[in-house]
Amino acid sequence: MEFVARKNDLLRELQLFQGIVERKNTIPILANVLMEAKGDEVRFSATDLEVGLRSKCKASVTKPGSITLPAKKFYEIVRSLPDTDIRVAEDKSGVKVAADRFDSRMQTLPKEDFPTLPESGGAPTVGLSPVSMKEMVSKTQFAITGEDTRYFLNGALFVLRPDSMSLVATDGHRLALVNVKRDGNPSANGDENKAILPKKTLGELGRLLGEGDGDISYERGENHLFFTVGDRMLISRMIDGQFPAYERVIPKGNDKHIEFERDRLTNAVKRVALLSNERSRAVKFQIDRGKVDITSSSPELGEAKETLPVEYSGGEMQICFNAQYVLDFLSAVTTDVVALELKDEVSQAVMTPVGAEGYDYTYVIMPMRV
Amino acid sequence: MVRRIIHLDMDAFYASVEQRDDPSLRGKPLVVGGQPGERGVVAAASYEARLFGVRSAMSMAKAVRLCPTIVIVPPDFARYRAASAAVFALFHEVTALVEPLSLDEAYLDVTENSWQEPLATNVARTLKERIRTETRLTASAGVAPNKFLAKIASGWKKPDGLTVISPDRVEPFLQQLPVDALWGVGPVTARKLRNQGIERLVDVRAIDPSQLRKAVGSLAGWLRQLADGIDDRPVVPNRESKSSGSESTYSEDLISLETIRGEIRGMASRAARWLARKTLLARTVTIKVRYSDFTTITRSHSAAPTGDEGSIVARAIQLLDRTEAGRRPVRLLGVSVHNFCGEADAAIEPADRLPF
Numbered sequence: 133m134e135f136v137a138r139k140n141d142l143l144r145e146l147q148l149f150q151g152i153v154e155r156k157n158t159i160p161i162l163a164n165v166l167m168e169a170k171g172d173e174v175r176f177s178a179t180d181l182e183v184g185l186r187s188k189c190k191a192s193v194t195k196p197g198s199i200t201l202p203a204k205k206f207y208e209i210v211r212s213l214p215d216t217d218i219r220v221a222e223d224k225s226g227v228k229v230a231a232d233r234f235d236s237r238m239q240t241l242p243k244e245d246f247p248t249l250p251e252s253g254g255a256p257t258v259g260l261s262p263v264s265m266k267e268m269v270s271k272t273q274f275a276i277t278g279e280d281t282r283y284f285l286n287g288a289l290f291v292l293r294p295d296s297m298s299l300v301a302t303d304g305h306r307l308a309l310v311n312v313k314r315d316g317n318p319s320a321n322g323d324e325n326k327a328i329l330p331k332k333t334l335g336e337l338g339r340l341l342g343e344g345d346g347d348i349s350y351e352r353g354e355n356h357l358f359f360t361v362g363d364r365m366l367i368s369r370m371i372d373g374q375f376p377a378y379e380r381v382i383p384k385g386n387d388k389h390i391e392f393e394r395d396r397l398t399n400a401v402k403r404v405a406l407l408s409n410e411r412s413r414a415v416k417f418q419i420d421r422g423k424v425d426i427t428s429s430s431p432e433l434g435e436a437k438e439t440l441p442v443e444y445s446g447g448e449m450q451i452c453f454n455a456q457y458v459l460d461f462l463s464a465v466t467t468d469v470v471a472l473e474l475k476d477e478v479s480q481a482v483m484t485p486v487g488a489e490g491y492d493y494t495y496v497i498m499p500m501r502v
Numbered sequence: 503m504v505r506r507i508i509h510l511d512m513d514a515f516y517a518s519v520e521q522r523d524d525p526s527l528r529g530k531p532l533v534v535g536g537q538p539g540e541r542g543v544v545a546a547a548s549y550e551a552r553l554f555g556v557r558s559a560m561s562m563a564k565a566v567r568l569c570p571t572i573v574i575v576p577p578d579f580a581r582y583r584a585a586s587a588a589v590f591a592l593f594h595e596v597t598a599l600v601e602p603l604s605l606d607e608a609y610l611d612v613t614e615n616s617w618q619e620p621l622a623t624n625v626a627r628t629l630k631e632r633i634r635t636e637t638r639l640t641a642s643a644g645v646a647p648n649k650f651l652a653k654i655a656s657g658w659k660k661p662d663g664l665t666v667i668s669p670d671r672v673e674p675f676l677q678q679l680p681v682d683a684l685w686g687v688g689p690v691t692a693r694k695l696r697n698q699g700i701e702r703l704v705d706v707r708a709i710d711p712s713q714l715r716k717a718v719g720s721l722a723g724w725l726r727q728l729a730d731g732i733d734d735r736p737v738v739p740n741r742e743s744k745s746s747g748s749e750s751t752y753s754e755d756l757i758s759l760e761t762i763r764g765e766i767r768g769m770a771s772r773a774a775r776w777l778a779r780k781t782l783l784a785r786t787v788t789i790k791v792r793y794s795d796f797t798t799i800t801r802s803h804s805a806a807p808t809g810d811e812g813s814i815v816a817r818a819i820q821l822l823d824r825t826e827a828g829r830r831p832v833r834l835l836g837v838s839v840h841n842f843c844g845e846a847d848a849a850i851e852p853a854d855r856l857p858f
Contacts, residue, residue: 302856304855304856304858305854305855305856306856307856376858377858378858380857380858381856381857381858454854480856480857496856497854498854498855498856498857499854500854501854
């Protein structure tokens with residue numbers, strides 16, 4: 133196999149694989165990217181068996197064929213080269229990567245060991261708006277737990293309906309839900325189509341959409357999901373399991389409504405949280421006519437308070453949150469104003485962006501017992 | 503100041519409790535433990551059984567081979583614990599400095615004692631006598647200026663022995679001590695030492711320290727101290743439990759996930775009841791799985807402290823999902839709880855779970 137490709141073309145594709153390849157290094161071939169040169173392009177693929185990615189770039193192929201190379205090292209080499217043509221050629225003892233006056237030979241692993249990625253095309257595809265998808269991913273991704281024994285919480289629930297779609301994530305303490313309207317798709321039937329996406333899939337999907345060009349086409353296979361964005365396809369395993377009944381924990385009767393300027397609330401919570409209990413990170417919202425005092429105290433550190441003037445005429449109350457959960461929400465939204473809706477000090481609170489366009493965002497936080 | 507340490511060790515404890523409670527077992531070779539067909543091991547052997555070479559921790563199959571007429575009694579820990587509690591109550595009459603090593607063994611620091619008895623030998627003699635009259639069991643005692651010598655002394659004459667190593671007799675005692683009499687020196691270490699020409703503990707004094715280190719590694723410094731009869735470890739009363747749990751080896755490998763779940767459920771409930779008795783809560787639940795090929799894995803989950811039986815069971819069962827139990831045959835299962843805290847500590851922790 134031998135091909136020549138532009139540095140920037142190679143680099144752009146290879147960097148997308150950096151998050152895909154297996155980092156734990158348990159199966160060596162999973163750290164490699166498979167490259168198949170044919171016609172006037174090179175196709176790339178890599179997987180950690182949970183998430184896989186296929187992409188391609190233009191190349192002049194002198195000898196068609198395929199090889200595998202360590203994704204990270206190959207990327208580092210390509211990145212370090214000047215903007216020029218890079219030649220990749222297989223020889224008896226490895227793979228030559230050369231450009232300009234630079235010459236190298238890298239160890240390869242047999243392409244026969246490379247796992248076969250699942251093939252799409254078994255089910256109908258659905259078009260999704262990349263803008264909406266990006267919105268949904270960035271506003272829910274952070275609420276997924278890293279390592280929960282309830283493995284179904286290690287992902288986000290994607291619900292596709294003919295006229296709308298949602299993404300929901302929770303770690304059992306807070307829940308983030310984004311709803312987006314869709315143009316009714318005539319080819320879809322009326323059913324809800326649900327799948328739990330692994331945390332890593334959301335991260336990589338976010339990255340692909342960041343590169344963003346073109347629509348997303350989505351296919352839900354039997355065990356895998358396929359997201360095609362332009363020339364790239366992200367393939368993800370589905371998490372098997374029952375996502376909790378999230379609708380049940382979204383409160384309906386929160387009658388106390390307080391609006392904050394997002395920046396001021398963010399800064400106040402950040403500052404006050406500096407003296408919160410280091411383990412619980414608890415900050416207290418003391419709500420009264422016309423103002424909210426945000427306070428913290430910890431026996432070892434001391435105490436802090438910041439007062440925010442608000443429009444509020446209801447009864448006095450106080451409620452305690454993990455500061456990090458509040459800040460996660462505040463940094464995920466972009467509106468100038470956010471709302472906090474409460475019932476009492478022990479029931480779930482809801483935060484929403486005020487004046488958001490194109491999506492509904494509901495963020496539910498369980499208060500802490502004071 | 504010279505300390506006065508007593509090591510008390512009940513004689514063939516579980517087996518003696520069985521013989522005490524069932525006269526038909528007296529004078530017979532007896533072992534307490536699981537049946538040989540069930541991969542049982544000997545938890546305790548009566549002195550009659552020891553004459554045949556039967557020892558604790560030996561596989562039951564081997565015990566039966568050594569002594570085909572041996573009587574196997576399944577363990578009844580409730581009775582052993584009751585007997586143990588009676589013995590320890592006596593210990594605590596003498597001093598608060600009681601360090602339990604197991605149900606049937608403890609160190610006592612009687613340098614100062616509530617009987618105002620200056621001679622540790624008399625304390626040991628009285629304790630043995632009271633154990634005999636109050637529990638109808640016998641114990642062997644070792645009296646010495648430190649823990650290591652006291653422990654060796656109690657094993658010197660058994661059963662019903664009393665061995666005293668007064669400070670002026672430490673040196674002659676050390677002179678006759680073979681290396682494998684030491685706690686922590688097993689057959690392998692003993693062989694390594696013998697290869698260096700060390701037969702007796704005191705031979706350690708003459709050997710070059712680096713050579714000793716090469717032979718036994720980090721044990722070298724400790725051995726050197728013991729060779730001089732030095733052991734400053736204090737008697738630490740009532741070590742706090744850091745974890746509690748149980749495990750079982752199964753007579754046949756478990757294949758059905760239902761059965762495995764049932765076993766885990768049972769052990770997790772037991773751990774939860776133990777917490778309830780101790781009025782403790784645990785943050786961490788751990789399960790242990792040994793597959794049929796002896797590879798052993800553990801899986802842990804930490805969350806807000808709980809003593810609730812239901813949630814401890816649920817956590818343990820969920821941890822099974824992170825193992826291959828069911829897909830691979832399982833030989834041993836275990837459940838334990840750790841990271842304890844009291845109810846009061848837990849109250850300040852947030853209970854901020856969404857009510858799914």
